[in-house]
Amino acid sequence: DIQMTQSPSSLSAPVGDRVTITCRTSYDVARHLNWYQQTPGRAPKVLIYAASTLQSGVPSRFSGGASGSGTDFTLTISNLQPEDSATYFCQQSYRVPYTFGQGTKLEIK
Amino acid sequence: QVQLVESGGGVVQPGRSLRLSCAASGFMFSSFGMHWVRQAPGKGLEWVAVTWYDENWKSYADSVKGRFTISRDDSKNTLYLDMNRLGVEDTAVYYCVKDSHAVPDRTRFDFWGPGTLVTVAS
Numbered sequence: 001d002i003q004m005t006q007s008p009s010s011l012s013a014p015v016g017d018r019v020t021i022t023c024r025t026s027y028d029v030a031r032h033l034n035w036y037q038q039t040p041g042r043a044p045k046v047l048i049y050a051a052s053t054l055q056s057g058v059p060s061r062f063s064g065g066a067s068g069s070g071t072d073f074t075l076t077i078s079n080l081q082p083e084d085s086a087t088y089f090c091q092q093s094y095r096v097p098y099t100f101g102q103g104t105k106l107e108i109k
Numbered sequence: 110q111v112q113l114v115e116s117g118g119g120v121v122q123p124g125r126s127l128r129l130s131c132a133a134s135g136f137m138f139s140s141f142g143m144h145w146v147r148q149a150p151g152k153g154l155e156w157v158a159v160t161w162y163d164e165n166w167k168s169y170a171d172s173v174k175g176r177f178t179i180s181r182d183d184s185k186n187t188l189y190l191d192m193n194r195l196g197v198e199d200t201a202v203y204y205c206v207k208d209s210h211a212v213p214d215r216t217r218f219d220f221w222g223p224g225t226l227v228t229v230a231s
Contacts, residue, residue, distance in 0.1 A: 034217045036154075043204055043221035044154065050215050089154055093216045096168040098144075098156040
């Protein structure tokens with residue numbers, strides 16, 4: 001199985017700030033990497049797919065990046081808003097079993 | 110608009126069986142892969158199973174292989190998950206999830222149902 005290592009596990013930042021969450025895969029997933037947002041009591045929703053493509057309807061404050069290694073990925077949220085308070089998960093869709101990172105809980109101060 | 114509505118969750122004793130259903134609407138159900146993803150209380154997400162547009166093409170997580178069966182009825186726009194020999198470790202919210210593609214190609218989970226809670230306890 002492809003292991004996913006996400007960091008940090010939690011972070012706190014003020015409104016208007018910018019934060020970056022990282023995700024490392026144990027195998028080159030060829031940019032088959034997606035990011036999801038989950039608010040308490042709700043189902044997750046996709047933000048970014050194929051490492052850097054913004055899902056339709058998602059604000060452009062969210063962006064995804066990838067290093068050349070094929071194993072290191074980032075989710076950056078700019079101009080933080082109160083509604084960004086949520087848990088964020090990365091997920092590889094390169095091969096089954098599709099695995100998720102353990103999640104990053106973001107608190108907006 | 111895409112809608113996915115799960116049903117069939119509840120409290121079940123260890124070793125028993127349960128069937129989850131997911132009614133889909135707002136898209137051409139037969140043309141997309143469909144997944145089950147679960148989340149234990151306070152924990153992260155775990156992919157459980159997928160059936161692609163061809164129902165003969167399925168995959169399972171090792172944790173459920175041989176106990177769970179995913180199936181689809183395209184005539185009823187419904188996805189199922191038959192769960193046998195349930196254990197306490199299967200306690201979770203189970204989400205029905207639509208894939209962005211019919212086959213595994215740069216897929217993403219683009220629509221999720223609200224989930225149904227399965228509690229395995231004596």
